Amino acid sequence: MNSQTNMTRRDFMVKGGGVVLASTIVMNNAASFAAQAGGKRRVALVGTGGRGMYWCGEMLKNYADVVDFVGLCDNNGKRVEAVQKLLGTSAPTFTDFDLMIKQTKADTVLVTTVDAIHSRYILRGLELGCDVISEKPLCTDEKQCQAILDAQKKSSKKIIVTHNARHYPEAKKIKQLIMDKALGDLVSVDYHEYLNTSHGSSYFHRWHHLKENSGTLLVTKSCHHFDQVNWWVNSKPVEVLARGDLRVYGRNGAFRSTHCRKCEHTKECKYYMDITKNERLMKMYANCESEDGYLYDGCVYRMNINIYDTMSVIVKYENGVILSYTANAFLPYEGQAIYFNGSKGRIDWNTYSGGGFKNNELRFAPNFGKSEVITDLQRRTGGHGGADSSIQDMIFREPDAADPLGLRADVQQGAMAALIGIAAYRSIERGGAVVKIADLVTT
Numbered sequence: 001m002n003s004q005t006n007m008t009r010r011d012f013m014v015k016g017g018g019v020v021l022a023s024t025i026v027m028n029n030a031a032s033f034a035a036q037a038g039g040k041r042r043v044a045l046v047g048t049g050g051r052g053m054y055w056c057g058e059m060l061k062n063y064a065d066v067v068d069f070v071g072l073c074d075n076n077g078k079r080v081e082a083v084q085k086l087l088g089t090s091a092p093t094f095t096d097f098d099l100m101i102k103q104t105k106a107d108t109v110l111v112t113t114v115d116a117i118h119s120r121y122i123l124r125g126l127e128l129g130c131d132v133i134s135e136k137p138l139c140t141d142e143k144q145c146q147a148i149l150d151a152q153k154k155s156s157k158k159i160i161v162t163h164n165a166r167h168y169p170e171a172k173k174i175k176q177l178i179m180d181k182a183l184g185d186l187v188s189v190d191y192h193e194y195l196n197t198s199h200g201s202s203y204f205h206r207w208h209h210l211k212e213n214s215g216t217l218l219v220t221k222s223c224h225h226f227d228q229v230n231w232w233v234n235s236k237p238v239e240v241l242a243r244g245d246l247r248v249y250g251r252n253g254a255f256r257s258t259h260c261r262k263c264e265h266t267k268e269c270k271y272y273m274d275i276t277k278n279e280r281l282m283k284m285y286a287n288c289e290s291e292d293g294y295l296y297d298g299c300v301y302r303m304n305i306n307i308y309d310t311m312s313v314i315v316k317y318e319n320g321v322i323l324s325y326t327a328n329a330f331l332p333y334e335g336q337a338i339y340f341n342g343s344k345g346r347i348d349w350n351t352y353s354g355g356g357f358k359n360n361e362l363r364f365a366p367n368f369g370k371s372e373v374i375t376d377l378q379r380r381t382g383g384h385g386g387a388d389s390s391i392q393d394m395i396f397r398e399p400d401a402a403d404p405l406g407l408r409a410d411v412q413q414g415a416m417a418a419l420i421g422i423a424a425y426r427s428i429e430r431g432g433a434v435v436k437i438a439d440l441v442t443t
């Protein structure tokens with residue numbers, strides 16, 4: 001969830017020989033997010049939680065020459081004030097979004113609210129004449145998705161979605177190998193997401209535990225993975241079927257409370273977290289509860305938890321590729337196992353570690369011949385193993401630069417990533433029925 005967790009899990013080195021292939025340039029089909037004529041972007045941010053604060057910090061620290069950070073807004077008046085202080089910025093705070101845009105004369109809105117609220121500010125941002133940068137997921141249900149797609153068609157302003165998982169060095173390398181036909185024709189992808197007990201349970205402590213906030217982990221979390229696969233496969237998802245269950249958290253607990261600070265079971269509960277030990281979290285969340293009742297340390301065994309902790313999804317793409325995807329949120333390991341099966345070869349990308357072992361390797365294997373570990377990866381520093389700096393540079397510093405790998409995610413691509421998750425939870429609601437993307441929205 002937080003950048004620190006993911007940065008650690010991703011921060012690995014790949015050893016061995018490299019794979020050298022001719023490069024192919026593809027046209028970037030994503031929307032262009034051109035630089036503002038003659039000046040800096042005037043960016044206003046809505047949703048001043050952990051991710052919003054991270055974005056603000058980056059804009060202030062690394063992009064002050066190209067971005068004027070003009071205002072912060074949150075529906076929680078205490079949190080927006082606390083974050084302003086923590087950042088040490090003089091940018092004004094607001095609880096009224098329209099007022100912020102009017103008073104600050106922002107030309108760009110950065111949306112980092114709870115997932116289900118993104119669509120509200122994306123739509124209003126466009127109406128008020130702003131370009132919109134939205135955190136993933138673009139939306140959490142098909143109605144929101146349709147409204148955003150329709151609004152983008154009518155607007156001259158652009159929506160981009162910050163699908164940072166494309167920006168991992170390994171992800172870029174895989175894209176290049178697939179484009180270069182190193183695997184021949186890509187036939188299928190096997191993608192397994194392993195969330196460990198700490199990272200996995202964080203979604204059950206926080207707002208994500210309700211489907212109405214997050215669209216389940218299949219949207220809030222898996223949209224990263226579905227977006228990567230859509231991009232690698234270079235095709236549109238057509239059909240989705242899924243199964244999911246809640247087997248560890250929620251109703252499965254032998255005891256429960258409202259939140260950890262009020263709990264009588266702290267000694268026996270493996271998921272107990274003590275937020276009082278973290279000064280920043282106390283300032284940002286616990287001290288702001290009077291405004292919206294939001295609990296950062298909510299009980300992972302609350303009876304109202306209505307998301308899944310184990311999920312299996314199959315996706316069929318327009319070009320015939322099949323994705324087999326699983327995610328589990330209560331494991332001893334953290335990371336991913338991602339495999340690409342092609343007519344001429346295979347790629348294995350294992351990034352999972354924990355419980356006493358490390359398994360971090362990107363390997364290419366031709367169907368006939370010896371496999372090689374890939375090492376010629378361009379690494380950089382920054383959140384999420386450098387992926388955040390890569391996407392931020394692209395947005396703020398190089399909005400017009402060539403994009404041979406098609407790294408920029410426009411609204412259509414943001415929609416497709418969210419729609420696989422939405423289709424998957426609709427399929428689970430319907431007992432595993434096949435859900436066609438075309439039946440959810442008109443693109």
Ligand SMILES: NC(=O)c1ccc[n+]([C@@H]2O[C@H](COP(=O)([O-])OP(=O)(O)OC[C@H]3O[C@@H](n4cnc5c(N)ncnc54)[C@H](O)[C@@H]3O)[C@@H](O)[C@H]2O)c1
Nearest residue numbers: 001047048049050051052074075076112113114115135136
């Ligand atoms: N790309 C990534 O790697 C990444 C990482 C973490 C989070 N995220 C995304 O960033 C977003 C924020 O996540 P977070 O972890 O910072 O959560 P958070 O709970 O820390 O912050 C969410 C903020 O939204 C605010 N909010 C809720 N309803 C609102 C409303 N109606 N109007 C204005 N503000 C409202 C909350 O008060 C809170 O301050 C989510 O969409 C999440 O999926 C992305």
